Structures are given as structure tokens and as C-alpha cells.
Amino acid sequence: MNAFFNDLGRQVLAQWKQVNFSLEKFPAIARKALEARPPSKHVALPDLMREYLLNDEQPLQSMSGFGQPELIAYEHPRFYIQLLFWLDGTTDIHQHEFSGAFHVMHGSSIHAHYTFENARSVTPHLRVGDVRMEQIELLETGRTVPIVSGPGCIHSLFHLDSPSVTVVVRTHNDPGTGPQFNYLPPHVAVDPMHADTLTMRRKQLLDVMEQSEDPAYAEIVMEMLGTLDFERGFFILQHSMAALRDRGEWAAALKLFRKRHGVLARGVPLTLEEGLRRDLIKNMRSTIAAPEHRFFLALLMNAPTREHLLMLVKRRYPKPAPVETVMRWAQELAVLTEDGLELLDAVFPATLDANLDDQPAIFLSALRHFLTGSKNLPPALRGQPPAVIDELRHAFTASTLRMLVV
Numbered sequence: 001m002n003a004f005f006n007d008l009g010r011q012v013l014a015q016w017k018q019v020n021f022s023l024e025k026f027p028a029i030a031r032k033a034l035e036a037r038p039p040s041k042h043v044a045l046p047d048l049m050r051e052y053l054l055n056d057e058q059p060l061q062s063m064s065g066f067g068q069p070e071l072i073a074y075e076h077p078r079f080y081i082q083l084l085f086w087l088d089g090t091t092d093i094h095q096h097e098f099s100g101a102f103h104v105m106h107g108s109s110i111h112a113h114y115t116f117e118n119a120r121s122v123t124p125h126l127r128v129g130d131v132r133m134e135q136i137e138l139l140e141t142g143r144t145v146p147i148v149s150g151p152g153c154i155h156s157l158f159h160l161d162s163p164s165v166t167v168v169v170r171t172h173n174d175p176g177t178g179p180q181f182n183y184l185p186p187h188v189a190v191d192p193m194h195a196d197t198l199t200m201r202r203k204q205l206l207d208v209m210e211q212s213e214d215p216a217y218a219e220i221v222m223e224m225l226g227t228l229d230f231e232r233g234f235f236i237l238q239h240s241m242a243a244l245r246d247r248g249e250w251a252a253a254l255k256l257f258r259k260r261h262g263v264l265a266r267g268v269p270l271t272l273e274e275g276l277r278r279d280l281i282k283n284m285r286s287t288i289a290a291p292e293h294r295f296f297l298a299l300l301m302n303a304p305t306r307e308h309l310l311m312l313v314k315r316r317y318p319k320p321a322p323v324e325t326v327m328r329w330a331q332e333l334a335v336l337t338e339d340g341l342e343l344l345d346a347v348f349p350a351t352l353d354a355n356l357d358d359q360p361a362i363f364l365s366a367l368r369h370f371l372t373g374s375k376n377l378p379p380a381l382r383g384q385p386p387a388v389i390d391e392l393r394h395a396f397t398a399s400t401l402r403m404l405v406v
Contacts, residue, residue, distance in 0.1 A: 002051055002073055004043050005081050008033060009074030012169055021078060023099060023174055027146040030101035030169035034144045039105045039167045041142070048083075068163075077172075084166045086159040088286050090301075092192075093131065093156040093183040099149040100170035107164030108140045110298040110312075114154040116181075116189060124179070125191035126231045128264060131183045133304045138316055149177035158298035160291055185274050187267025188234070199232050203239045210243045218249040225253060230261050234268065241272055277301075281400055284344060288333075292317075296329045300344075300400050306371075309403060326404070327368055334360055343367070346399035349391045366392040373406035 012033045019025045052058065052071060059075040067084035074081040079100065086107075093114055112133055119129035131154075139145065139157075147153060147170065157166075179191035202224075209217045221240050225233050237257055244250045258265040281301045288294055295316065303309035313322035334343045341348040341359040348359045365380035370393060381389065396405045 002043070002048060004037075004039065005073035008037065008039075008169070009076060009079075009081055012079065013076060016078070023149075023171065026079070026171060027099050027101055027148055031144050031146045034101055034103040034167065034169060038142055038144070039103055043105065045106050045165060073167075079169065079171050082168045082170065084168060086164040086166070087162050088159075090159065090282050090285065091157045093154060093185065094192075095151050095154045095181055095183075096147055096149050097173055097178045097180040098171045099147055099174055100168060101144055101146045102169075103144045103167040104139050104141050105165045105167045106141060107159060107161030108138065109160060109164060109166075110136065110158040110295070110302055111139045111145070112136045112156050112158075112302045114156075114183060114185075116151060116154060116183060119151075119189070122264065123229075123231045125194040126234070127181070127189040128187055128267060129189065130187060130267075131185040131189075133302075136302055136304070136308060136312065138312060149174040151181070154183060156302065158302055160294050160298060162289065162294075184271050186270055188271045196232070196235075199235050202236065206236075206240060206243075218244060218247050222249070222253065222256060225256050226260060230264050233257060233261070237268070238272055238275070241276070277400060280345060284400075290332075293329060293333060296326070296333075300403065303403065306403050306406065323368070323371060326371065327364065330367055331360075331364060334364065336360060344400055346396050346401050349395050352388060352391060363392070363395075367396060367401070367404065370396060370405040 012029060015029045015033070016022075016026060019029075059072045059080070061072050062070065064070050067082070068087045069085055071083040071085070072080055073083055083105070093112075113135040115132050115134055116127075117130045117132060119127050121127050147168075149171075179193065181189040182192045183189045206217070206221065208214075209220065221236065221244065224236050228236060237253060240253070241250065244253050254269055257268065278301055281297050285294060285297050288297060299309045299312055303312060310322040310326070313325050317325050330343055334341060336342075336356060336359065338356075340350060340356065341363050343363065346363075348354070348363050352362075354362055361380045365378040366389070368374075369378055369381065377384070377389075381392075393405060396402060
């Protein structure tokens with residue numbers, strides 16, 4: 001067992017015992033202990049990893065799939081200390097069924113806080129309402145943040161460095177604070193621990209139909225959507241979204257779902273679209289290693305507005321101006337293929353008559369123009385008809401870069 005975490009655990013235990021193990025006071029105790037002796041300053045990551053790999057005398061490890069990996073550094077019947085490694089992980093927007101505090105031991109993250117307003121329980125495991133971002137911040141090495149169980153602490157983390165390591169001092173479970181909902185912005189909350197095995201098997205059977213190119217796929221899904229309750233219908237709609245789009249049946253499926261569930265279904269289309277956008281950025285993250293570019297992806301996923309994005313860029317990279325930094329990243333991420341220029345998932349319009357060699361200057365000039373909101377066209381776009389400018393604008397608004405377009 002690592003001596004530092006053994007001492008940390010004993011210190012937390014002694015202080016918590018003095019207040020009769022009050023759950024309300026535990027987050028402050030955990031935060032104070034982590035700030036008094038920050039693991040980021042007192043634990044050498046290579047030594048810690050070596051010790052875990054070579055020393056068999058460790059606390060009982062969990063079977064949790066959370067973290068890449070999760071290590072238990074201290075265990076007590078009332079609480080424990082875990083180390084969460086992240087290589088390319090991004091947490092869902094979630095709340096907790098436990099309390100405590102977490103400390104950024106290595107790396108950095110974008111941390112976003114949310115509220116869930118106008119909540120309505122459809123079932124014990126699914127709610128509809130309005131997911132609203134309240135705050136977004138950069139957490140750098142050494143920061144400590146309290147965790148409060150329940151819906152008062154809804155957040156997400158986008159880890160920027162690989163690896164990032166978080167130390168969490170946490171209770172096992174706080175009674176009465178579950179379920180531990182995940183939030184699908186802008187309008188749905190789901191219980192990820194709810195095991196609906198029938199729906200799981202139905203989704204798997206639909207996958208069989210899709211992969212075997214069964215012509216009855218869309219018809220079967222439509223029949224399901226016309227009879228299922230809201231919760232199961234939502235998960236079938238979510239699961240079948242890509243296949244229905246490929247078959248040209250997505251609009252009809254949404255119309256059928258809205259007809260069956262009325263006002264409950266009002267926020268579902270935006271929620272599913274946003275889920276696709278966030279998943280796309282997560283997938284891009286796995287192929288992008290540079291910390292600055294991962295930071296850019298984190299902002300594209302989490303920043304609510306262009307202004308928030310530029311503010312966070314300036315906070316981490318004060319010079320040059322944030323627009324210039326974003327444009328440098330865009331230039332570095334742009335890839336010229338045989339088919340045309342690609343910037344993340346924004347693709348140079350194939351309908352425009354432009355030589356491959358000219359596309360980078362046109363596309364990047366257009367991005368700068370849209371990003372700054374300038375009334376004057378840059379040289380690369382001068383003389384172009386409004387229809388061309390509109391096509392270039394659409395290429396960005398149809399991509400994950402849409403928030404940059406004024």
C-alpha cells in the first residue's frame with residue numbers, strides 16, 4: 001500500500017469520526033485533507049505505478065470499469081480513496097450517489113457544471129427537463145473540487161492530457177441520493193445502472209437485422225415505436241438513429257414518436273442530435289494526441305457559446321489573441337486529401353469549383369471571416385458570389401465547428 005494514501009486515509013477517518021461521520025460534512029473534510037497535502041506535490045506518478053505493479057500488499061481492488069484503470073489506494077468500510085487514470089476518457093454529464101472530493105494529481109481537464117430544470121419523472125429511471133450549463137472552467141494539476149451527492153452536483157470532465165490522473169476521496173454510497181443519473185443535453189436524464197434486459201436484447205436483435213441488411217428493418221422499428229412506452233421507445237429510437245437515417249426513414253420515425261408521446265417527445269430530436277455531436281467529438285479525440293488540439297476539442301464539445309470558447313482559450317493561452325490561436329489550430333488540423341480539404345468533420349464543399357491547392361486558403365479564410373464576424377471579405381473570398389459564401393458557411397454550421405460561426 002502506498003504510504004502517502006494510507007496516511008491520507010487515516011487523517012480523513014480521524015477528522016470525520018470527530019463529527020460523527022456526518023455525510024453533509026464529508027466533502028469539506030475530504031477537500032481540506034487533499035489541499036493540506038496535495039497528492040500532485042507529494043506523490044511521484046512513476047513510483048506509484050511501479051509500487052502497484054510490484055507490491056502485492058494492496059487494498060482490495062474493485063471490478064469497476066470506471067477509469068483507465070481505477071486503482072484503490074485506501075479502503076475503509078465507510079469510505080475509500082481511488083486513483084482514476086484517463087488516457088482518452090471523457091465522462092458523461094452525471095451526478096453522484098456518493099460524496100467527497102477529487103484532486104487533479106496529473107494532467108488537466110475541462111470541468112463543466114450543470115443544472116437540470118423543469119424536471120419531470122417519466123419513470124424512476126428516465127426524466128425529461130432542461131439541462132443547462134452553469135459554469136465551465138479549466139482544472140489544472142493541483143486543483144481540488146468537492147463532490148456533493150445528488151442533483152446538486154451535476155458535472156462532466158473532458159481530460160486533456162494522456163494520461164490524466166484524478167485522486168478521489170469518496171464515500172461508498174449516500175443513501176437516498178440515487179439514481180446516479182446521466183444527463184443527455186438538452187432535455188433527457190437516464191439511469192445508466194438500470195438493467196432493462198429485454199430492451200438490450202431487442203437492440204442486439206435489431207443489429208442482426210441491420211448487419212444482414214434485412215429489408216424489414218425500418219418497418220419493424222416503426223412498429224416498435226408505435227407501441228412501446230416512452231422510455232423503451234426512446235432507447236430504440238436512439239439506437240436505430242444511424243440506420244434509419246441511412247434508409248431515409250429518420251424523419252418518419254421522429255414524427256411517429258412525437259405523435260405517440262406528445263409533449264414528452266418535444267425535446268427528443270435535439271437531444272439525439274446533440275448526442276451524435278458529442279460522440280463524434282469523443283471519437284475524434286482518440287485520434288488526436290496534441291494537448292492543445294485536445295483542448296480545442298474539449299471546448300467544441302462543452303463551451304456553450306463562441307464567447308465562452310474564446311474566453312477559455314485566452315485563459316490558457318493569453319497570447320496571441322484567441323482568434324489567432326484558434327486559427328492556428330484549424331490550420332494544423334486541416335488535412336488535404338484526394339477528395340478535398342477536411343477540417344475535423346467540416347468538409348470543403350464538393351460543389352465548389354476550386355483546385356485542391358486553393359482549398360486550404362479559401363476554407364481557412366472563410367472560417368476566419370465567420371469566426372470574427374467581419375463585414376469585409378478576406379482576399380481569398382473576394383469576388384465570390386453570395387451562394388458560394390453560403391455554401392462555405394453551411395459546411396461549418398453542419399459540423400462540430402458550428403459554434404465558431406457568427
